[in-house]
Amino acid sequence: MCHFVVVFILTLSSICLEFSHGKRVEGNLVTTENWQFLTRFCFLSKKGTLEYFFEYPQSYARQDLLLYFDNKWDEAYKTGKTCQEQVSLLSWVDNQIIPLDNSGVGNCTPVNKTDGFYWSCVRKVTFSSSRAKWWFIALGNCNSQKGLKIVYSLHMMNGEDGELLHHENSADQFYILPIVITFFLLYMGLGALCSAVGYVLSTQQLFHTTYKMFIFCIYSNCFGLFLLVIGWGKYANTGYEETGTWLAGRLFQAMSDIMFVLMLILMSNGYTIVRGKLSTPLYIVLAVFFSIFTLTYAVLFVYEAEVFDPGEVLYIYESPAGYGLIALRLVGWTFFCVSLIVNLVTHSRKTWFYIPFFIYYTIWFWAGPITILIAMFVINLWVREQTVTGVSNFVTICGHVFFLLLTRPGAANKNFPYHIKTTQIGMMDGTEKEADANSPYEVGETMNVHGPDLQSLFVTDRRSSRQDQTLLTDKPPRDRNGQLPSLSNGNAPTGRLPSLNERSNKLPPLERNGALPPIGNHDHVEASAPPPSYEMFSAS
Structure with missing residues (x-):
C-alpha cells in the first residue's frame, strides 16, 4: 500500500513537471466573442504597475483594455451580461477603460504591414487604490461583428526592480518565498536529527x-519544500510562474x-x-481507506489543473475533491481515536505514551480542516495564499517535531514507545499480550501465522535480522513439517525407539527360580554392545 502511494505520486509529479505557464501573459487571441478575460493580479496601491503591448488590425473595430477591481468583478464575470453591460460597470473617469486607438489614452501608433494597417500600443499603467486589490484584466470590442483578434503581452509588477520579494509577485504572494525557505532550512535540521535518532535506535x-x-x-516534505524554493525563486527573478515545479x-x-x-493510525x-503484525481484516480496511485517501488527493490536483477557472480567486480546497479530503481526514481521526482507546484499555502500561499521543494528534488532525475552512471563509483574498502557506507548514512541522520528542531514546523519556526489539515478532493469535521490556514478543516461526507482514516494508538487511533471530531462539531445529527430530540409536531401527521385544532380547536369561544371575557370572551376558542410552533434552 505504501509503495502504491509513492509510485503513484512520483509518476504524477513527473508528468506535471512538463507543464509551465508564464505570469508575463503573452498570446495571440482570436475569438468570435466580443469580451474576453485575460489574467488577474493583486496590485499594491500606488506601487502596482502594468506594462502592456497590444497589436491588432484596424479592420476590426476599436478594442478596449478593461480593468476591473475585485468589488466589480463578481458582477461582470459569468453573470450572463452582454458586452455593453459588462463595460458599463467601469468608469472612464478612473481610467478603468483604456481605448486602444489613436485617442492618446492607450498610446497607440499605426503600423503598416503587408496585410494591412495595425494599431500598435505600448504603455505603463500605475494602479492607485485604498488598499491592495485584485485587478482583473479583460479585452472588449462591443461594436465589432468579427469578435477579437489581437496579439498581446502583459507584465504585472509590484515595486521597483531589485525588490526580489515584491517586484514580480502578486501582493498575496509577497512572503511565500521567505516562508518556504525558512521551513526548508528547519526541515533540513529536523531531517538530520531524525537520522541521528534513527541511527541510535538501529544500534539498539x-x-x-x-x-x-x-x-x-x-x-519527502523537505524535498517538496526544496522544489517550492526553486519554483518561487525563479518566479521572483523572471516573473514567469513555475506551475509545474x-x-x-x-x-x-x-x-x-x-x-x-x-x-x-x-x-x-x-x-x-x-x-x-496486523490482522488481515484490519490490514484490508487500512488498504482501502488509504487508497481512497490517495486517490482523492490526486483528484484534487487534477481538478485544480483542469477545472479551476483563473477568472475566479479560488482556494484549492474549494472543490468537491477538497471537501472530500476534509471529510476523509476526519474519518481518519475517528479511526485513530477508536483504535487508540481500545489499545489504551487493553495495554495500560503504555499510558505514558498514548495519553499525550492522543491529545496532541487529535488537535493536529483538526488543525488542518480548521485552517482550510478559515482560509475559505474568513481570510481576505489578497492575503490568503501567503497566510495559508505559512500556517499549513507550521501545523505540519509541529506534528513532526512532537513525534520526534515523543520517541526520543533516553532514560528521562517516560513516553518512549519502543521496548521491543526489531528481531522480536509478536504472535497474532487473538490473545494479545502486554508488550514491554519484561514481557517481550515471542520468538520463532510465528510471523506467518496471520495477516500480511508490514515489518518487511522498510527492511534494509534481511540477513542480519535472520541471524539475530537464530541467536535469540533456544528451540531445537525442526523439519519442513514443523516436527522435532526423532530420537534414535545407532543400533535401533532408524527413526524410532527400540521396541520392548527388542529390548528384552538384550537382557540376560533368568535362573529357574526367576532370579537374575549373579553379577560376577558373565557367561550368560551377551558380548554385544551395551544397552542403548538416550540423551534427554527439553523440547519445550
Missing part, C-alpha cells in the same frame, strides 16, 4: 517500521501527509508498540 535494534515511515515523511513540490508534501497519517493500533 529498536529501529522499527513506524520510525522509518516517519523519517520518510520528513525527507510548484505542483511537484505540493505533491511531495501531500505524499508526506498521507504517509504520516498512515503511521499515526498504525501506531494507534499498537503496531510496533504492542504488536508486531
Whole structure:
C-alpha cells in the first residue's frame, strides 16, 4: 500500500513537471466573442504597475483594455451580461477603460504591414487604490461583428526592480518565498536529527517500521519544500510562474501527509508498540481507506489543473475533491481515536505514551480542516495564499517535531514507545499480550501465522535480522513439517525407539527360580554392545 502511494505520486509529479505557464501573459487571441478575460493580479496601491503591448488590425473595430477591481468583478464575470453591460460597470473617469486607438489614452501608433494597417500600443499603467486589490484584466470590442483578434503581452509588477520579494509577485504572494525557505532550512535540521535518532535506535535494534515511515515523511516534505524554493525563486527573478515545479513540490508534501497519517493510525493500533503484525481484516480496511485517501488527493490536483477557472480567486480546497479530503481526514481521526482507546484499555502500561499521543494528534488532525475552512471563509483574498502557506507548514512541522520528542531514546523519556526489539515478532493469535521490556514478543516461526507482514516494508538487511533471530531462539531445529527430530540409536531401527521385544532380547536369561544371575557370572551376558542410552533434552 505504501509503495502504491509513492509510485503513484512520483509518476504524477513527473508528468506535471512538463507543464509551465508564464505570469508575463503573452498570446495571440482570436475569438468570435466580443469580451474576453485575460489574467488577474493583486496590485499594491500606488506601487502596482502594468506594462502592456497590444497589436491588432484596424479592420476590426476599436478594442478596449478593461480593468476591473475585485468589488466589480463578481458582477461582470459569468453573470450572463452582454458586452455593453459588462463595460458599463467601469468608469472612464478612473481610467478603468483604456481605448486602444489613436485617442492618446492607450498610446497607440499605426503600423503598416503587408496585410494591412495595425494599431500598435505600448504603455505603463500605475494602479492607485485604498488598499491592495485584485485587478482583473479583460479585452472588449462591443461594436465589432468579427469578435477579437489581437496579439498581446502583459507584465504585472509590484515595486521597483531589485525588490526580489515584491517586484514580480502578486501582493498575496509577497512572503511565500521567505516562508518556504525558512521551513526548508528547519526541515533540513529536523531531517538530520531524525537520522541521528534513527541511527541510535538501529544500534539498539529498536529501529522499527513506524520510525522509518516517519523519517520518510520528513525527507519527502523537505524535498517538496526544496522544489517550492526553486519554483518561487525563479518566479521572483523572471516573473514567469513555475506551475509545474510548484505542483511537484505540493505533491511531495501531500505524499508526506498521507504517509504520516498512515503511521499515526498504525501506531494507534499498537503496531510496533504492542504488536508486531496486523490482522488481515484490519490490514484490508487500512488498504482501502488509504487508497481512497490517495486517490482523492490526486483528484484534487487534477481538478485544480483542469477545472479551476483563473477568472475566479479560488482556494484549492474549494472543490468537491477538497471537501472530500476534509471529510476523509476526519474519518481518519475517528479511526485513530477508536483504535487508540481500545489499545489504551487493553495495554495500560503504555499510558505514558498514548495519553499525550492522543491529545496532541487529535488537535493536529483538526488543525488542518480548521485552517482550510478559515482560509475559505474568513481570510481576505489578497492575503490568503501567503497566510495559508505559512500556517499549513507550521501545523505540519509541529506534528513532526512532537513525534520526534515523543520517541526520543533516553532514560528521562517516560513516553518512549519502543521496548521491543526489531528481531522480536509478536504472535497474532487473538490473545494479545502486554508488550514491554519484561514481557517481550515471542520468538520463532510465528510471523506467518496471520495477516500480511508490514515489518518487511522498510527492511534494509534481511540477513542480519535472520541471524539475530537464530541467536535469540533456544528451540531445537525442526523439519519442513514443523516436527522435532526423532530420537534414535545407532543400533535401533532408524527413526524410532527400540521396541520392548527388542529390548528384552538384550537382557540376560533368568535362573529357574526367576532370579537374575549373579553379577560376577558373565557367561550368560551377551558380548554385544551395551544397552542403548538416550540423551534427554527439553523440547519445550
